[in-house]
Amino acid sequence: MSLLEVSGLTVRIGGRPVVDDVSFALDSGDRLGLIGASGSGKSLTALAVLGLLPDGASVSGSVRLDGTELLGLGDRELSRIRGKRIAMVFQEPQTALNPLMRIGRQISEPLRLHSGLSRRAAATEAVSLAAEVGLPDPDRLVHSYPHELSGGQRQRVGLAIGLACRPALLLADEPTTALDVTVQAGVLRLLDRLVSERNTALLFISHDLAVVHQVCRRVAVLGSGRVLEQGTVSDVVRAPQHESTRALIAAARATSWVPASREVLS
Amino acid sequence: MKVVRALLRSPSGLIGSILVGLLLSTALLSLFWTPYDPTLVDPRSSWVPAFSGDHWLGTDTAGKDILSQLIAGSRITVVVALLAAAIAVVLGVLLAVVTAVPPRWIAEPLAHVLDVLIAFPVLLLAMIFAAVFGGSTWTGVAAVGIGAGVIIARVARAEIVRVLGLDYVLAARASGAGIGRIVWRHVLPNIAPTLVVQASLTLAVAVLAEAALSYLGYGTPPPTPSWGRLLHEVQPYLMIRPLLVFWPGLMIALTVLGFNLLGDGLRDAIDPQLRRARVEVVTV
Numbered sequence: 001m002s003l004l005e006v007s008g009l010t011v012r013i014g015g016r017p018v019v020d021d022v023s024f025a026l027d028s029g030d031r032l033g034l035i036g037a038s039g040s041g042k043s044l045t046a047l048a049v050l051g052l053l054p055d056g057a058s059v060s061g062s063v064r065l066d067g068t069e070l071l072g073l074g075d076r077e078l079s080r081i082r083g084k085r086i087a088m089v090f091q092e093p094q095t096a097l098n099p100l101m102r103i104g105r106q107i108s109e110p111l112r113l114h115s116g117l118s119r120r121a122a123a124t125e126a127v128s129l130a131a132e133v134g135l136p137d138p139d140r141l142v143h144s145y146p147h148e149l150s151g152g153q154r155q156r157v158g159l160a161i162g163l164a165c166r167p168a169l170l171l172a173d174e175p176t177t178a179l180d181v182t183v184q185a186g187v188l189r190l191l192d193r194l195v196s197e198r199n200t201a202l203l204f205i206s207h208d209l210a211v212v213h214q215v216c217r218r219v220a221v222l223g224s225g226r227v228l229e230q231g232t233v234s235d236v237v238r239a240p241q242h243e244s245t246r247a248l249i250a251a252a253r254a255t256s257w258v259p260a261s262r263e264v265l266s
Numbered sequence: 267m268k269v270v271r272a273l274l275r276s277p278s279g280l281i282g283s284i285l286v287g288l289l290l291s292t293a294l295l296s297l298f299w300t301p302y303d304p305t306l307v308d309p310r311s312s313w314v315p316a317f318s319g320d321h322w323l324g325t326d327t328a329g330k331d332i333l334s335q336l337i338a339g340s341r342i343t344v345v346v347a348l349l350a351a352a353i354a355v356v357l358g359v360l361l362a363v364v365t366a367v368p369p370r371w372i373a374e375p376l377a378h379v380l381d382v383l384i385a386f387p388v389l390l391l392a393m394i395f396a397a398v399f400g401g402s403t404w405t406g407v408a409a410v411g412i413g414a415g416v417i418i419a420r421v422a423r424a425e426i427v428r429v430l431g432l433d434y435v436l437a438a439r440a441s442g443a444g445i446g447r448i449v450w451r452h453v454l455p456n457i458a459p460t461l462v463v464q465a466s467l468t469l470a471v472a473v474l475a476e477a478a479l480s481y482l483g484y485g486t487p488p489p490t491p492s493w494g495r496l497l498h499e500v501q502p503y504l505m506i507r508p509l510l511v512f513w514p515g516l517m518i519a520l521t522v523l524g525f526n527l528l529g530d531g532l533r534d535a536i537d538p539q540l541r542r543a544r545v546e547v548v549t550v
Binding site for chain 1: 369370432433434436437438439440441442443444445447451452455456
């Protein structure tokens, strides 16, 4: 039994399928890159796993966590899973943090919600999480507000929030897209390290094959809501089956370093 | 603190703050001292003209000191304004949450009910209340609190809907926060600036409504001094002593002007910061 088993997941908005019969599975510690152009349904797939689809979206298929069906669970049951078993890191560190809440309070929010820690214990834990994600001067930084941090620091805060309760699965929705390239590399390395230390399963969503390649071996290519192909990054790069996959590879080659098929093989 | 500095830098904010500050100090002063007892009826000194001798602004037909009545009347004005605004904000936020947070099929019909309620003028509501429960200061307070509360609800609802769609609310839900926590910890603090502005404008409405109701005889009953009632009492002598009507009118006008300017100043002081925050978000 897999940790997460998604099968036949279909999301319709206004009758039109935006995620169409998507299936994949993740064991604990597994990593899967979900890649596709914008509008291909990557983010909606992640939101569907958490039961956080926008109003007016209808969902069918199956999402099982440790064999328990998540689709159709009430908001109350789901909120016990969100942040504790499955957590998410968002694309825009600018907007994913509450501008009026101190960093420490935001990092400790999932801890307060799920582990029943006292306010003081959660605050202490927030400082050590801030240190763990490589934030400078964590003792002082937990008392600051989001606008006082740089983009990269904010995304590190996002990672600390996501990993606070040591979830079994982390959904990372383009976590480095909003960052500039040098900062991006640091955040990716950090994500890579934290996830392997904790044996967290990772669903990494991106439109950039080069970025996915740095954290994931296995990748699923999404196009207009469907899984076009699924396999190791090297297989997909070597023998792309679809036109849109070729376009993604070409885009990755044009904008940044991407492994030539021979390099990947070695 | 940044907001306070921006408020005092704008002309409207500065003038509004001064006028409201004067009103508050007058009300405080009236607790300890007025030149004469404002309720003291003294037939021997009736119709003392203004700027003469012991009574600076003169006396009315019963010999009550006008200046003392004006100073003491500020008290009821302040109490009415603050209470009505407090009721309006609490009621407005409750209604806004109820019409913004639940699923659409519940929230939307409720929002339409809100639209209908907005159509009731505050003064009409106050007179209905006075007719049903008898006139007193508190019927006015309740009417303004409810009438302005509905308007605040409308404004706050739009803001809540906007904030509920933002990323950090989605992020909080992804962390497992329930809807109550999201509203209390994430949404309400972020719409607080809007509420502050709305509340300060409600203060002006409340002052005007109290004066109007007292003038019409539905408001604060004697002997509690009230500007509106003073206006009513001296009105018959408008042709003989026009100045007597002028003083309470001036007090009411300055107070309403003060609260309005303060509200405008607050909006201008808060808004650029909101706008800057929004631009920052958009340009990423």
